[in-house]
Every structure is written in structure tokens, then in C-alpha cells.
Amino acid sequence: xxxxxxxxxxxxxxxxxxxxxxxxxxRGHNEPGGGFIGGLMGAAAFATLAFAAGVDDxxxxxxxxxxxxxxxxxxxxxxxxxxxxxxxxSYLQHQWLEMDLGLFELKLGTTLVFDIGVYFVVIGGVLSxxxxxxxxxxx
Amino acid sequence: MSVTLALxxxxxxxxxAPFAAARWKTIGNALVxxxxxxxxxxxxxxxxxxxxxxxxxxxxxxxxxxxxLTIRLDGFSLLFALLISGIGTLVALYAASYMDEKTPFYxxxxxxxxxxxxSAMLATVTADNLMxxxxxxxxxxxxxxxxxxxxxTKLAARKAALQSMLVTVGGGLSLLAGIILIGVTAGTFxxxxxxxxxxxxxxxxxxxxIIILMMAGAFTKSAQVPFHFWLPNxxxxxxxxxxxxxxxxxVKLGVFLLATMAPIFSQAAWFGxxxxxxxxxxxxxxxxxxxxxxxxxxxxxxxxxxxxxxITMLIGLDGEVAAVATVGFILAHALYKAALFFCxxxxxxxxxxxxxNRLGGLASVMPITAGATVLAAFSAAGLPPFVGFISKExxxxxxxxxxxTAIAVLIGVLVNTVMVAIAVVVVMRPFFRPxxxxxxxxxxxxxxxxxxxxxxxxxxxxxxxxxxxxATSLIQPAxxxxxxxxxxxxxxxxxxxxxxxxxxxxxxxxxxxVAKYWDPIHVALRRRRIFDRLxxxxxxxxxxxxxLALARWSTLRLQNGDLRxxxxxxxxxxxxxxxxxxxxxxxxxxxxxxxxxxxxYMVGVxxxxxxxxxxxxxxxxxxxxIIGVGLAGYGLALVFLxxxxxxxxxxxxxxxxxxxxIVTAVLLRLPLMFTKTRTPGERRxxxxxxxxxxxxxxxxxxxxxxxxFNPVIPEYFAQVSYTEAFGRNVxxxxxxxxxxxxxxxxxxxxxFAALGAWAxxxxxxxxxxxxxxxxxxxx
Numbered sequence: 029x030x031x032x033x034x035x036x037x038x039x040x041x042x043x044x045x046x047x048x049x050x051x052x053x054x055r056g057h058n059e060p061g062g063g064f065i066g067g068l069m070g071a072a073a074f075a076t077l078a079f080a081a082g083v084d085d086x087x088x089x090x091x092x093x094x095x096x097x098x099x100x101x102x103x104x105x106x107x108x109x110x111x112x113x114x115x116x117x118s119y120l121q122h123q124w125l126e127m128d129l130g131l132f133e134l135k136l137g138t139t140l141v142f143d144i145g146v147y148f149v150v151i152g153g154v155l156s157x158x159x160x161x162x163x164x165x166x167x
Numbered sequence: 168m169s170v171t172l173a174l175x176x177x178x179x180x181x182x183x184a185p186f187a188a189a190r191w192k193t194i195g196n197a198l199v200x201x202x203x204x205x206x207x208x209x210x211x212x213x214x215x216x217x218x219x220x221x222x223x224x225x226x227x228x229x230x231x232x233x234x235x236l237t238i239r240l241d242g243f244s245l246l247f248a249l250l251i252s253g254i255g256t257l258v259a260l261y262a263a264s265y266m267d268e269k270t271p272f273y274x275x276x277x278x279x280x281x282x283x284x285x286s287a288m289l290a291t292v293t294a295d296n297l298m299x300x301x302x303x304x305x306x307x308x309x310x311x312x313x314x315x316x317x318x319x320t321k322l323a324a325r326k327a328a329l330q331s332m333l334v335t336v337g338g339g340l341s342l343l344a345g346i347i348l349i350g351v352t353a354g355t356f357x358x359x360x361x362x363x364x365x366x367x368x369x370x371x372x373x374x375x376x377i378i379i380l381m382m383a384g385a386f387t388k389s390a391q392v393p394f395h396f397w398l399p400n401x402x403x404x405x406x407x408x409x410x411x412x413x414x415x416x417x418v419k420l421g422v423f424l425l426a427t428m429a430p431i432f433s434q435a436a437w438f439g440x441x442x443x444x445x446x447x448x449x450x451x452x453x454x455x456x457x458x459x460x461x462x463x464x465x466x467x468x469x470x471x472x473x474x475x476x477x478i479t480m481l482i483g484l485d486g487e488v489a490a491v492a493t494v495g496f497i498l499a500h501a502l503y504k505a506a507l508f509f510c511x512x513x514x515x516x517x518x519x520x521x522x523x524n525r526l527g528g529l530a531s532v533m534p535i536t537a538g539a540t541v542l543a544a545f546s547a548a549g550l551p552p553f554v555g556f557i558s559k560e561x562x563x564x565x566x567x568x569x570x571x572t573a574i575a576v577l578i579g580v581l582v583n584t585v586m587v588a589i590a591v592v593v594v595m596r597p598f599f600r601p602x603x604x605x606x607x608x609x610x611x612x613x614x615x616x617x618x619x620x621x622x623x624x625x626x627x628x629x630x631x632x633x634x635x636x637x638a639t640s641l642i643q644p645a646x647x648x649x650x651x652x653x654x655x656x657x658x659x660x661x662x663x664x665x666x667x668x669x670x671x672x673x674x675x676x677x678x679x680x681v682a683k684y685w686d687p688i689h690v691a692l693r694r695r696r697i698f699d700r701l702x703x704x705x706x707x708x709x710x711x712x713x714x715l716a717l718a719r720w721s722t723l724r725l726q727n728g729d730l731r732x733x734x735x736x737x738x739x740x741x742x743x744x745x746x747x748x749x750x751x752x753x754x755x756x757x758x759x760x761x762x763x764x765x766x767x768y769m770v771g772v773x774x775x776x777x778x779x780x781x782x783x784x785x786x787x788x789x790x791x792x793i794i795g796v797g798l799a800g801y802g803l804a805l806v807f808l809x810x811x812x813x814x815x816x817x818x819x820x821x822x823x824x825x826x827x828x829i830v831t832a833v834l835l836r837l838p839l840m841f842t843k844t845r846t847p848g849e850r851r852x853x854x855x856x857x858x859x860x861x862x863x864x865x866x867x868x869x870x871x872x873x874x875x876f877n878p879v880i881p882e883y884f885a886q887v888s889y890t891e892a893f894g895r896n897v898x899x900x901x902x903x904x905x906x907x908x909x910x911x912x913x914x915x916x917x918x919f920a921a922l923g924a925w926a927x928x929x930x931x932x933x934x935x936x937x938x939x940x941x942x943x944x945x946x
Contacts, residue, residue: 057903060817098918102918122907142910153920
């Protein structure tokens, strides 16, 4: 019972939602958004895909196992605190790199690494059990 | 070299040496012996330094909690450090030989535990900070657990290991409570600081509670009545561990603590008499149980319990002599009891026969072991010219000079009679009396195993002949440390014809008599089942079984798998505590309701939420219920959005969306209509609980609104958010920067919760139901 229209439109929606989730993640430091919200949005994107096109498609699209994604996220979160230990003597004291690229000024901080970690953990956490729920239902 | 450095190097060596032993047998074994031996030499060189004042070295550890890893080495802790490292050396040597035919890994694992235990034990006796002492104390309990249960394939060993850990760690909790109270009342955890200024502690109304709590901890560790039962059961450990932990060192930690704190605690008048009472009771019960024991190691174990009771009693006795007697007895006992355990281990290892009355005629096969046993037993029986004789003279003198003369001396004579009898029996039975039935001796004596008992036996003789070797260097500083002020110590062999000598002779004569009639006495006492009922570990099992029964009962009632019960329990508890919190203190405060402006759209949004709630509560269709709940959720998100919380609103929207998506997946597997499983009565209860819960939350929110808002923190964050963290979104900056560690903890919780759910939803749950249709896939 798979609707072609639903599957086709979901693929477009999936890409759009994923892009939006990334955008929410990246703007987070200055505008409403961030890793948690972006992660929830990203998870919703994959969930929609799994709902319409099947878990196998969604798993393929994710490429790595959601539990692994969670682990990567945790590691990123933990690692992002290390530069602070080296440079300032305090764990998770975030460090910033400022670059003048001519057109605009770019500021990169270890906060971004931390937020990406949060993003991955949320996506991985939600998807790891949601995929299984869907598999039960479809199997 | 500082003591701290020596202990740190000792720990490193303790960890590395066994790994070497697992790979290269000869070099590894040598290294394993070298670690405690070097520590022993180091502590030996400190002998001259502790005479006047303790060595104190301060190392910060948790400065924010006032916990420093301060090392405090006084005469008494040096005595323990020497015993721990010295006997540790012999135990390592003995164990390497004892475990010779086992696999390298098995042997290395055992040596690893033994050396780690030694490090923990050394740290315990040299710690100045009570918190640090507690941490190391518990480490010794854990290592004892691992060593008692070392033969983990045996049920008895596992049971004994669990028992020893539950009893000692349970007592450890009591000790921790006592230590915390000390910190609260005296404002310091440092033993040194307490000794200098005990006044705040002594004058505190909590002083009694502190003593009782710390006493309970010490009594469990040192197997005093009513916790005496775990030590004999702990004999399930391999013999080297029994000799080391359960005789010479770890079980003395309790009396170590009592003796260390005695100068302060004895300012409570009842402290001494209580120790005398518990020590005396322990001595009598242990002596009785020793007479009733059959196994070689059990007899020795009960005599150890009796000795620990003796030390407890000595700490409780008043007078200078008691301090000297305590120290002398600890030294003598460690020397002879470790040696006796070593010999028992050799005999049991060679014959495979643990029962004392089945052994016999081994003197010709094991002449060195027999000789060592004789040396140790003479000291244990308190015969001249062994150090055990001197310590027993002081024991009697302390009892006579104390205020408890009659009763203390009576107990002392009775128990020491049994000790003499035990000494005779453990020499005569295995070695000199012919065996009752033929004994199969697998192998002779290994040098590694005989070095220990022979050395300890000879040292016992040496200290007896030349007590001057230890009198001023070891006994005097140690006795002064536990007496609280410098003592002039006499520690010599011949005291002349004194009442103590008469008591010694009486005890030896009676002991020989008991030894002669050991069998009839043993059988007669063993038949009396009443002792089993009174003295064994029934109480422990009663507590254990009832605790488990309580756990089963509560699991059955509260966690019965019905989600509605879970929800009801959680809601009831939360409601109860919130109502309590609201009514306690100042009582609820309600704000004057003067809403700034009346917004038509807010009415619409709130109406949406209310409609959603009613739909969810009243419908019989699951899908409709989900939509109703979703409606309420989206409405709430709108409220956040309209009141200046875009981040919160965005999160709420995402969560609601995901909720619907996830629940739909579940719902597709369920029937779409409720079947009515709740009776009207239950539904009424649910409804009223929900109403009370809602009302409570409502008044709590109103109350929050009524309390004047403190703008300091938000203003601070708004100000520094961009200047210090380069972000304009305060919520996000707080999450990823200011409170990043909290967030890290939260995502870790999310990850573990998700992993748990993921594991519960294992695919083979489905595959079992339809094996052919869905082959189990990965993931």
C-alpha cells in the first residue's frame, strides 16, 4: 500500500526539511534555533521519509546506523570541550577563531562543534528507536 | 622521598607488576614480590622519623569540598604500614608459589587484586582526611569481595563474597554518616586537626551519634558481635588472601579506626565500657565457635575473631598499659596468625583435605612447615620466649589495672585458654598425631610457600628474645599515638613473679587440658544446635530475604507492566509533594490578577487547547485522541510564540510533530477503538487525580507569577551573551556555552534512553512471531 505521489513528494520534502534543519542548526547561535531544534527537525525529515518510502530507504539515506550517529554526536560534544582545556584550562570553555574573508567576517567557534554533536545525538536518538517501530509495523 | 611519592609508585608498581607476571613468569613473580618489599624498606627507613611528631604531607585533591589527600604517618599507622607491606611481601611470594599450577592469567589476576589491596590498605592507614580514609576503606571492602569470590564457579564462594561485601559496605555507610557528621560539627575532616582541637566535636550534641555510627562501621569491618559471622565465611577465599586480608590486615582496619579516634572518643564516658562489652562478647562467642569448628581454616578464622575482640576490649580499657598491650597484641597477632594461615594453606594445598581431624602425620613429609607451625603456635599460645608471651603479659596487666578487673580478667583467661588449646591442636593434629585414615599427599613443600611462615615464626621468636629491637622504635611511638600523649614504654620479656605470670601459667595449664579433651568437647558442643540458631548468620539472611521480598512486593505493585498504574503512581506522588510544598512554609501566594491587555487571539489559542483536551479525554477513538493531544500541544507552542519564546515554541512544534509521527507508527499496530478496560470507579479516580494534579500545577504557576521576578540572571546573560560568547540567541548560548556541561549531560541521557528503547525493540521480537516472513535484518 504505497502511494507513488506520497513517495515522490516526500523525497522533495525530505530534502527541504533536512536543509531547513541544517539552517536552523547553523543560525542557532544568533537566531532562534540550534542543535536540539535542528535535530528534531532532521529526525522528522527522516521519519517522514521512512513513513512514506519505507525504513530501508530512510536507512540508506542516513548511511550510518542511528546508534552510531548518537555515538559520533556524543564524541563531538566531548571533544569540543578539549581546546578549552588546552588553551584556557577549563573544560568546555569554548574557543573562537575569527577570520576576515574580505566580503564578510567569519567567526567559527567550538560551540558549533558542540551544537553539531547535540544535533547528531537528537537525530540518532529519535531515529534509532523510530526505525525499529516502523520496521515492526511493516514487517 | 616523600610518603606520597612512595605510595604513588607503589600503586603504579601494583598495577604493572601483575601484567608482567602474566607474561613472563620468573621476572614477573620477582617484580610482584619487589613492589611490597621496596615499600617495606621505605617504611622501615621512616622508623626514626615518627618518634616525636607524625609525618604530614598535604596534597590537594578536591579543594572545593575541603578534601585534601593529606598523608599522616604517626607511630600507629607506621606499625600498620610495616605489617601491610611486610606481610604483603611474604603473601606475594607465597601466592606466586601457591598458584603455580594455575594458568598465568589466573595467577596474575589474583596477584593484581592482592597488590591493589595492599595499595588501598596503605592509603587507608596513612590518610589524614576522613573522607579519603573512607574511600580507601571501601576499596579494601571491594577488593575483599573480589578475593573472597575468587573461585567464582563455586556457589559458596559467591555467597560468602556477597555477604562480606554487604556487611562491610553496609557498615561503611554508617561510617560515612559518622564522618559527615564530624565534618558538619567540627568543620574539618582532618584527623590531625581533630586531635589538636577536639572541643567542637566533643561538645556537640551529635557526639554520641557520631561515635555510634563510626563504631558500627568499625565493628562490621573487624567482625565484632553481632557482625562476627562474615569473617569465617570469608574463608572461601584462597588461603593467601585469607592470611593477608582476613587475618593480618584488613579486618584490623576497624580496630585501627577505633584506636586512632580513641583519644577523642574516650571523652565520652561510655565509649570504653561499650568497647569492653562488645569485645568481650565477641571473644567468648568466637572462642566457643572455634571449639565447634571442624575445618582447619575455620578454627583459625574464629581465633582471629577472638583476637579482634581482644583488641577491641583493649582499646576500651583505660590506662597506659592498655595502649602498650593493644600495640603489642596487634604486632604479635599479625606475625603468628599470618604464619598459621600460611601453614594451613600449605597443608590443605598438598593434601586437598580442609578438615582438621582428618589430617595427621605430616611432620615427616613437611618438616619445614611443621617447624614453622610450632614457632607460630608457641607465640599464639603465649609461651616464653616468644613475642606472644610478652603481649599476653601486657594483656593481663591491662585487664588487671583497668576498672573492669574481674570481668575482663575472667573473659581473658577463658578465651586465652581456648587460644592455647587451638595452638596445641593445630600443631599436634596435622603434623604429629598419626592420621586416622590414609592421607594422599600430592606434593611436598615449595620453597616459595615455606619462606613466609618460617620468617614470621623466627621474627616472633626474635622480638620475644630481644624486645628492645621494637620497644622504642615501634611500640613506643605507636602506643603514644593511640594514647594521645607520649608514653614511657617498657616492653620486655621477664616481668618477675607477678599476677600476670600466674595467670599465664594458669591459662597454659587449662589450655593443655582442653587440648587433651578437644574431641569430646568439640563433639559435645557441636551437637548443641542452639548455638547454630543463636550465633550463625541467620540474622543476616533474615534481613537479606526480607529486603528482597520487599523489593519483589513493590515491583509487583508499582511496576506491574500496566502503563496506567505507572502514570497514576507518578501523578499521585508528584501531586502529593507539590501540595505539601505549596502548603508548607508561607502557604500559597496568589497574585492580584491584573492582566496587562486583553488579546482576542490569546482567547482563541487557549480555547484551542481546551477543546483539544476535552476531545482527548472524551473520545473513544485513538486517532482522535492523538489529534486532540496534538491540538493542545500546538496551542501551547502558539502561547510560547506569542509571549516571546520563539526557541521554546520551535522546539514544542518539532516535538509535537515527531510525537504524532511516532505515535502513528505505534497506532497502526493497535485497534483503532478503545476497548473499555476501566471500570467507572477507576475512571472517576483517574479523573479526580487528573483534576487535582492540574489544580496543583495551576496554583504553582500562579505562585511563581506572584513571587517578584529577579531580573539579575537574565539581564546578566543578555549582557554577556554577545560580548563573551559571540552569540545573540541567549537561549542557545546558555545551552552550548555557559551551561555546556549540563547540556552534555542531557544529550548523554537522551542517547542512553534512546539506546534503551532501541534495545527493547529488538527486531527478533517480531522475527519470533513470523520466522519465515521476516528474516532478521541487521539494525
